Amino acid sequence: MKTTFPIERFGGLRTPFYYYDTALLRETLDTIRREAGRYPDFCVHYAVKANANPTLLRIIRESGLGADCVSGGEVKAALEAGFPAQKVVYAGVGKSDWEIELGLDNDIFCFNVESVPELEVINALAAARGKVARVAFRINPNVGAHTHANITTGLAENKFGIAMEDMDRIIIMASGMEHVKFVGLHFHIGSQILDMGDFVALCNRVNELQERLAQQHIIVEHINVGGGLGIDYQHPDRQAIPDFAAYFATYHKHLHLMPGQTLHFELGRSVVGQCGSLITRVLYVKQGAHKQFCIVDAGMTDLIRPALYQAYHKIENLSAPADAPAETYDVVGPICESSDVFGKAIDLPRCQRGDLLALRSAGAYGEIMASGYNCRPLPVGVF
């Protein structure tokens, strides 16, 4: 499925803005439902952190996915979009009291607990409300992933999760607490993972830990393996819908569930990444001493991924005629930072003031990471 841009409708809109192809999103969601549906014990949550635009959240909720949240604000956004509390999971290394209370008051499915002190606070806050909090322990599996260092989370050196060596101790602690119920184990090794071998390594680690627990007659209700499935940034239209069949089959084959257990996923980028593009207008084409700059009205405040992770987003000139000759540009934004660059030495059909450019594959971690730096307005979503 290829995204087409209705540029005749873009003329009157103030740029920059995010354009979302909701037909592609719906098709992506249908594929997830079909492929995960082959395995009755699989349960998919959407990682709200990837994009919390209310219109997208509503479409995702309608498809039946649960929500994976990392802050009280995300829990609120998910509930407001209509996700049932029984399908909301809440993870994060630093949950503040009001955020935990929000989860307790709404009886969310599960807190993914990342430390012993956090477990103690959840127990105390639940006790004050006369409730029992459902908790899973996020275990740091010390499994690497072939992705950017900033988005690797499952190594012992990362701040996330509870060390494997501490797992038994926290489980024993929880069994002595009246206001928490230990129901699951949670893992997440990183994001933008394209090598299924990384997920196999996680499965192997989960199997080892499960066997160790089974010897102590501990079998949890669910295993949560987080998210991480990557997308093709180089070729946004080649396989716009990621290979969910292979992804779920990998887990089905390699992760040995105990009888009665369910397997949960938290997918973000692979759900919304390809359906969104940042649309920006060319302001000026400037000849530098050694190169040519195409200065656009979007900046790192609208899409920070290139500046923060040296991420590649394919750039297309939507306005240029088909026979326009190609020229080479550094495509840059207006922000007063040298890192405000979307691409260096990019070949594009000749750009002129007023042309509309699309920065593709920007549906995940784009709009949601926008900031007001330089007192710039936040970009809006167009559907």
Ligand code: LLP
């Ligand atoms: N579950 C947990 C516990 C996570 O930390 C994350 C992402 C996900 C699920 C969803 O992962 P996904 O399916 O989207 O890979 N801003 C970065 C990505 C940060 C990802 C953080 N955690 C970027 O723009 O690449």
